[in-house]
Amino acid sequence: MTRLRLGQVEYLNCLPVYHALEEGLLPLDAELIKGPPTRLNRMFLEGGLDITPISSIEYARHTGQCLILPGLSIAADGRVASILFFSRRPVTELEGKKVLVTTSSATSVVLLRVLMEHYFHVDVEFCPCAPDLNGMMSRGDGALLIGDDAMLAHRQVIEQELPLIVTDLGQAWKDFTGEKMVYALWVIRREFAAAHPGETAAIAALFQRSREMGMADVPALIKKAFRRTGLPRPVLDDYFTIIRHDFDQDYRHALLTYYDYAYKSGLLEERVKLQVWGEE
Ligand SMILES: C=C(OC1C=C(C(=O)O)C=C[C@H]1O)C(=O)O
Numbered sequence: 509m510t511r512l513r514l515g516q517v518e519y520l521n522c523l524p525v526y527h528a529l530e531e532g533l534l535p536l537d538a539e540l541i542k543g544p545p546t547r548l549n550r551m552f553l554e555g556g557l558d559i560t561p562i563s564s565i566e567y568a569r570h571t572g573q574c575l576i577l578p579g580l581s582i583a584a585d586g587r588v589a590s591i592l593f594f595s596r597r598p599v600t601e602l603e604g605k606k607v608l609v610t611t612s613s614a615t616s617v618v619l620l621r622v623l624m625e626h627y628f629h630v631d632v633e634f635c636p637c638a639p640d641l642n643g644m645m646s647r648g649d650g651a652l653l654i655g656d657d658a659m660l661a662h663r664q665v666i667e668q669e670l671p672l673i674v675t676d677l678g679q680a681w682k683d684f685t686g687e688k689m690v691y692a693l694w695v696i697r698r699e700f701a702a703a704h705p706g707e708t709a710a711i712a713a714l715f716q717r718s719r720e721m722g723m724a725d726v727p728a729l730i731k732k733a734f735r736r737t738g739l740p741r742p743v744l745d746d747y748f749t750i751i752r753h754d755f756d757q758d759y760r761h762a763l764l765t766y767y768d769y770a771y772k773s774g775l776l777e778e779r780v781k782l783q784v785w786g787e788e
Contacts, residue, residue: 515560
């Protein structure tokens with residue numbers, strides 16, 4: 509068998525799951541490929557990765573190619589702190605305005621579109637843009653950022669006292685639907701799972717173990733996250749409390765609710781069934 513090619517979102521949200529693997533605390537014979545979500549999505553869908561976190565909206569668009577690894581996601585129950593919309597005016601006052609959306613995201617761009625249509629009731633123009641708060645705000649009236657980019661931009665707003673309103677889309681989604689939100693899922697290529705069932709079982713178990721070990725040593729996560737981003741420790745402490753990696757019934761229900769809205773908004777062509785490895 510050729511070496512497993514494993515994707516890793518290059519944000520802090522993945523640290524709890526990958527820390528033990530990165531540190532060699534668990535054995536992993538795989539090539540780790542880091543990148544922003546949209547790059548990993550593309551690589552996986554082109555066959556360049558065997559297992560990766562994928563934006564949950566991209567899973568829905570390509571269910572034929574993937575199986576979900578059980579018990580794992582990138583999610584939050586309400587406020588998420590890393591999916592943020594920055595605007596000069598309240599979101600409800602943006603009718604007819606242009607907003608910039610980070611090219612690193614797929615799920616959250618659709619989440620923003622759904623919320624604009626069904627919750628904030630405003631019609632805006634969406635333009636893709638590289639993730640850079642200042643550049644984005646110079647080109648429009650709002651900016652969507654995700655991951656570390658969002659957290660660092662939020663710091664900038666606070667430290668420089670920028671006159672921007674920061675809307676947490678996880679919180680807005682919760683206020684709207686009462687649901688949690690699942691931003692990404694770990695998926696495995698169907699062909700890979702069929703050809704290598706033993707390795708698939710081993711890697712699914714390894715991820716669970718790694719995540720348990722990561723969450724059992726939050727101070728180590730915070731130390732590493734501080735080295736990587738320079739974000740204040742209380743911010744990191746808060747983040748590792750609210751960012752979740754569960755995929756139980758509540759999260760599945762929440763994800764299907766999100767897919768329903770994406771479908772209603774014409775951003776998904778079909779209704780989706782979740783296909784989880786080991787449950788087929
Ligand atoms: C919570 C997050 O989850 C994610 C959001 C994604 C998206 O919007 O497509 C994809 C992967 C995750 O990184 C985040 O990036 O902050």
